[in-house]
Amino acid sequence: MAAPRRTQKQIAERYKGNLGYYRSLHPWRRARFWISFLAIIGGIAGIVLFQTRGREIFFNPGKISSSHARFADDCAQCHDQSLISSGTLTPSTFKAVLRDRFSHGVAFEPIDQKCDACHLKQDRRTHTFHEASVVQDRSCSACHQEHQGPGPLKLVTSSNCVSCHGSAEVMQASAQRGMQLSPQAFHRHPAPPQQVVFELPRPSRGYTQKISSFWSGHPEFQLNREQVRDPDVLRFNHQRHFAADIPPVNGKRLECNYCHRPEPDGRYYQRISFTANCQACHLLQFDPKNPELTLPHGNATAVRAFLRSLPMQYAELAVKKGVTKPNEIQAFVTKQMTQLRERVRSGEDFEQQVFFVTDPYKPQRDAPPGVRASYYGCALCHEVKPVANTAPMITKPIFVDRWMPQANFNHAKHASVKCDDCHHAIQSRNTSDILMPTKANCVTCHSPAGKVVAACITCHTYHGSPSLVAGAAAPAGKYSFKQTAVGNPP
Amino acid sequence: MRIFNRSHVPWLIFVVLATIAASWIYFGNFHPRRLPAGFGLPPWLVQKPSEHRSVGGTPLGLTYGTIAFAIFIFATLFSVRKRVVLWRLGTLQRWMRSHIWLTLLTIPLVVFHSGFRLGGPMTTLLIALYVIVMVSGIYGLALQHQMPRIMKERLPAETVFEQIPHIREQVVIAAEKMRDSFKPAPPKKTDAGAPAPSPLKTVTSGSTPMASTVGDISTPTARAKTVVGSTIIAAPLNPSPSVAAVGTATKPEAPLPGAVASAKPGAAEGDADSEAVLVEFLERQVLPYLKAKRGERFRLGNSRFSDDAFRFVKLRVPEVYRSRVEEIQAWCDERRMLDLQTKLHHWLHAWLFVHVPFSFLLLMLTAWHAFVTLFYY
Numbered sequence: 001m002a003a004p005r006r007t008q009k010q011i012a013e014r015y016k017g018n019l020g021y022y023r024s025l026h027p028w029r030r031a032r033f034w035i036s037f038l039a040i041i042g043g044i045a046g047i048v049l050f051q052t053r054g055r056e057i058f059f060n061p062g063k064i065s066s067s068h069a070r071f072a073d074d075c076a077q078c079h080d081q082s083l084i085s086s087g088t089l090t091p092s093t094f095k096a097v098l099r100d101r102f103s104h105g106v107a108f109e110p111i112d113q114k115c116d117a118c119h120l121k122q123d124r125r126t127h128t129f130h131e132a133s134v135v136q137d138r139s140c141s142a143c144h145q146e147h148q149g150p151g152p153l154k155l156v157t158s159s160n161c162v163s164c165h166g167s168a169e170v171m172q173a174s175a176q177r178g179m180q181l182s183p184q185a186f187h188r189h190p191a192p193p194q195q196v197v198f199e200l201p202r203p204s205r206g207y208t209q210k211i212s213s214f215w216s217g218h219p220e221f222q223l224n225r226e227q228v229r230d231p232d233v234l235r236f237n238h239q240r241h242f243a244a245d246i247p248p249v250n251g252k253r254l255e256c257n258y259c260h261r262p263e264p265d266g267r268y269y270q271r272i273s274f275t276a277n278c279q280a281c282h283l284l285q286f287d288p289k290n291p292e293l294t295l296p297h298g299n300a301t302a303v304r305a306f307l308r309s310l311p312m313q314y315a316e317l318a319v320k321k322g323v324t325k326p327n328e329i330q331a332f333v334t335k336q337m338t339q340l341r342e343r344v345r346s347g348e349d350f351e352q353q354v355f356f357v358t359d360p361y362k363p364q365r366d367a368p369p370g371v372r373a374s375y376y377g378c379a380l381c382h383e384v385k386p387v388a389n390t391a392p393m394i395t396k397p398i399f400v401d402r403w404m405p406q407a408n409f410n411h412a413k414h415a416s417v418k419c420d421d422c423h424h425a426i427q428s429r430n431t432s433d434i435l436m437p438t439k440a441n442c443v444t445c446h447s448p449a450g451k452v453v454a455a456c457i458t459c460h461t462y463h464g465s466p467s468l469v470a471g472a473a474a475p476a477g478k479y480s481f482k483q484t485a486v487g488n489p490p
Numbered sequence: 491m492r493i494f495n496r497s498h499v500p501w502l503i504f505v506v507l508a509t510i511a512a513s514w515i516y517f518g519n520f521h522p523r524r525l526p527a528g529f530g531l532p533p534w535l536v537q538k539p540s541e542h543r544s545v546g547g548t549p550l551g552l553t554y555g556t557i558a559f560a561i562f563i564f565a566t567l568f569s570v571r572k573r574v575v576l577w578r579l580g581t582l583q584r585w586m587r588s589h590i591w592l593t594l595l596t597i598p599l600v601v602f603h604s605g606f607r608l609g610g611p612m613t614t615l616l617i618a619l620y621v622i623v624m625v626s627g628i629y630g631l632a633l634q635h636q637m638p639r640i641m642k643e644r645l646p647a648e649t650v651f652e653q654i655p656h657i658r659e660q661v662v663i664a665a666e667k668m669r670d671s672f673k674p675a676p677p678k679k680t681d682a683g684a685p686a687p688s689p690l691k692t693v694t695s696g697s698t699p700m701a702s703t704v705g706d707i708s709t710p711t712a713r714a715k716t717v718v719g720s721t722i723i724a725a726p727l728n729p730s731p732s733v734a735a736v737g738t739a740t741k742p743e744a745p746l747p748g749a750v751a752s753a754k755p756g757a758a759e760g761d762a763d764s765e766a767v768l769v770e771f772l773e774r775q776v777l778p779y780l781k782a783k784r785g786e787r788f789r790l791g792n793s794r795f796s797d798d799a800f801r802f803v804k805l806r807v808p809e810v811y812r813s814r815v816e817e818i819q820a821w822c823d824e825r826r827m828l829d830l831q832t833k834l835h836h837w838l839h840a841w842l843f844v845h846v847p848f849s850f851l852l853l854m855l856t857a858w859h860a861f862v863t864l865f866y867y
Contacts, residue, residue, distance in 0.1 A: 047858050
C-alpha cells in the first residue's frame with residue numbers, strides 16, 4: 001500500500017478537537033501504572049508480613065544434611081541474628097558490616113563458634129585441631145558445606161586443602177611457625193594404642209611442600225623419599241617363601257594371604273604371629289627322632305627350662321604315646337636321652353645349638369606330611385644374644401601394623417589389585433625392605449588418567465583425634481611407635 | 491525505525507568485553523583449572539582464599555551481585571526518565587541503549603553471583619522473577635525491533651495512538667451525517683409567505699449535508715484521495731466553501747456542468763433509490779462496523795470482503811453517487827487501519843504489563859535478599 005502523505009494542516013485538522021489528549025493517561029498506561037503500583041505495594045506488604053510471620057525456611061539456600069537435620073527449622077542454632085534482633089544495626093555498624101562482607105565475604109566466625117560449642121559438648125571435637133603449624137584456621141563451613149542436600153554432608157574437596165597447601169606463601173609461613181614448635185605438638189593423629197605404627201621424624205620444615213594435586217605436586221612418600229629401612233632384627237626373606245621348592249601348605253601353594261590375613265573390616269591386616277602364620281611350617285622340632293616334641297616359642301627362659309627338663313618331657317611324651325608302665329617309661333626316656341647325647345656333647349652344648357646355631361640338623365623332607373622337622377635354630381630368625389648364667393636374650397621382633405600412619409588406606413577397596421602390584425614382595429630378600437608402594441603405584445589409578453578418585457581426603461584426615469581438645473598434643477608415651485627403633489625419638 | 495543501529499555497536503563491544511572479563515575473573519578464582527594454560531589470573535585479581543563455596547557470599551560474588559543490583563536500579567530509573575522528559579540526564583535514546591545493554595550484562599553477573607545454582611526458595615524465586623523480567627524484556631526488544639517495519643508496511647497513515655478513539659468518533663459522525671443527508675427530510679409545514687425554493691435547492695435539498703461532510707470530516711484516506719487528485723469528491727454536487735479551503739488540488743469554485751446535469755429532475759427518482767440503497771448499507775453494515783468496539787469481528791473488517799462489498803454497492807448506484815460510496819469505503823479502510831494499528835500497538839506494548847511490575851518486584855526482593863543475606867545469616 002502506498003503511503004499517503006499528509007500536510008501539517010491536514011494533520012492538525014485531523015486531531016482538531018482533541019488536542020489535549022496528552023493530559024489524561026491512556027487506559028493502557030493507567031492500567032500499567034496501577035498494576036505496577038499494586039506490585040510495589042504487594043511486594044512491600046509481602047516482605048513486611050514475611051519478616052513478622054513468615055517461616056525462615058524460605059531463606060534456606062538448600063536442604064540441611066542428615067547430620068544436622070534435627071535443627072533444620074531453627075536457623076538460630078547456627079546463624080547469629082543478633083545484629084538485627086538486638087537492634088544494634090546503626091549506620092556505623094551497617095557500614096562496618098558492608099566493609100567486612102566485601103573484604104572477607106559473608107561472616108562465618110559466628111557460625112564456627114556455634115559449631116565449636118555444640119561439637120565440644122557432644123564429642124569433644126573443636127575447631128582448631130589441624131596441625132599445630134597452621135597459620136590460619138579455616139572455617140568449619142569452608143570445608144563442611146551445609147545446605148547442599150538432605151544426604152550426608154558433602155565430602156570435602158581438595159580445593160579446600162589446596163587453598164592453603166597450594167599457596168607457597170601460606171606454606172612458608174606454616175614452615176616458619178612449625179620450626180618454633182616442639183615436635184610433640186604435632187602428634188595430633190594418634191593411631192589406636194593397640195596398633196604399632198611406624199612414625200618417621202617430622203621433617204624440619206614439616207609437610208609444607210606446595211601441593212596442587214596428588215598426581216602432580218604431591219611429594220614421594222616419606223618412607224621412599226628418605227629411603228628408610230626397616231630396623232627390625234627379625235630375619236625374613238619374602239622371596240625365599242615364594243620359591244618353587246617351598247612345599248604346599250594345606251594343599252595350597254604359599255601365597256601372601258596365607259600369612260597376611262585381613263582384619264574383619266578388611267581395612268588393615270592382622271598382625272603376623274608365629275602360632276598363626278609360621279608354626280605350620282616352622283615347627284620347633286628339635287629331635288628328629290621325636291618330631292612330636294617341640295620347643296616352646298616366645299620365651300627364651302621357657303625354652304631353657306624345657307631343655308633342662310628333657311627327661312621329664314620325654315616321659316610325658318611316652319605317656320602320650322601310650323606307654324603306661326613306669327619301667328617302660330624310664331626305658332623310653334633313657335633311650336631318647338642316649339640318642340640325644342650321641343648328637344651333642346653336653347646339655348650346655350645342646351642349649352647352645354638350639355639358641356645360636358642356625359642349622360642344628362637338616363630338614364627331613366621325606367618325613368610324612370604334617371611332621372616336618374625343619375627346625376634350624378632360634379638364631380635363624382631371631383637376634384639371640386648370650387647372657388651369662390641365664391637364658392640368652394632374644395630380641396623381640398616388632399611387627400608394624402601401620403607404616404604410613406598419616407594416611408588412611410582400606411585394603412578391602414583394593415581387593416581387585418594383586419598384592420605384588422603395589423608391595424613388590426616377591427623380589428624382597430631382606431627384612432629391612434619396607435614393602436610399601438611408591439607414589440607412582442598409587443597414581444597409576446588415583447589420577448585423572450586412572451579415573452579413580454584422588455582427593456586429599458582419600459588418604460588424609462584434617463582433624464586430629466576426637467580425644468584431643470584444642471591446642472593439646474597427644475600425651476607422651478601413649479603411642480606405640482616403632483620410631484625409637486629407627487633412632488629418631490620424637 | 492529499527493531499534494538497533496550503529497550507535498549500539500560500542501555497547502555491544504562493552505558488554506562482550508565485560509562478560510569476558512567477568513567470566514575470566516570468575517573461573518580464575520573459583521575454577522582455575524578450567525582456564526586454558528596461560529590464561530591464569532594475575533595475583534592482584536585473585537581474591538583471598540575464600541571460606542565460601544557458595545559464590546554469592548564471597549567478596550567477588552558479592553561484587554557481581556552488587557553490580558547486577560545497581561544495574562537493576564538503573565534500569566528501573568529508565569521508566570522515571572521517560573516520564574520526566576525535560577531531564578538533562580542524557581537523551582532517551584541513550585537511556586534506552588544503556589537500559590538494554592546493561593541489563594543484558596546482568597545475565598553473566600547474576601549467573602556468576604549464583605554460582606550456577608538456584609539455591610533455596612528465596613533465591614529460586616528471585617531467579618524466576620529475573621527470568622520473567624529478562625525474557626519479557628528480550629521479547630519486547632524483539633518486538634520493538636520488528637514491529638516498526640511491519641507498521642511501516644501495513645500502516646501507511648499511522649495515527650497518534652491516543653487520537654484513535656477521537657478519529658473513530660469522527661468517522662462515525664461523518665457516516666451518520668452522510669446517512670442523515672440521504673434520508674428524506676420530514677414534510678415541512680407550508681409557509682405561504684416563504685419564498686419558493688429554487689430548482690437547484692429542491693434537487694439538492696437532501697444532499698446538502700452530504701456535501702458538507704467533505705469539508706467537515708477529515709478522514710485520512712478520504713483526505714489523501716483528495717490530495718492525490720482523485721475525482722471522487724462530493725464537491726461537484728454542491729460545492730462548499732470549505733471544500734475550497736481543504737482541497738487544494740481541486741478548487742471547485744462554481745458548480746460544474748456535470749453537477750448541474752446530474753441535478754436534473756429526471757435524475758431525482760434514481761437518486762431516491764440510490765440513496766435508499768446507501769442508507770440501508772450505511773445503517774446495516776457500515777455504522778455498526780464503525781461504531782463497534784472491536785471492528786475485526788465484522789465482515790467489513792476484512793479488506794477483501796470490504797472491497798467486494800463496495801464494488802457491489804457502486805454497481806447499484808449511478809455514477810454521481812460513487813464518490814459517496816468511495817468516501818464510505820475510505821472510512822471503512824480508515825477504521826480497519828486504526829484497528830490494525832491498535833492491534834499492533836497492543837502487541838508492541840502488552841509485554842510491558844509483565845516486564846514493568848515484575849521489574850519492580852525483582853528490585854524489591856533483590857534488595858530484601860541482599861539485606862537478609864548480609865545482616866541476618
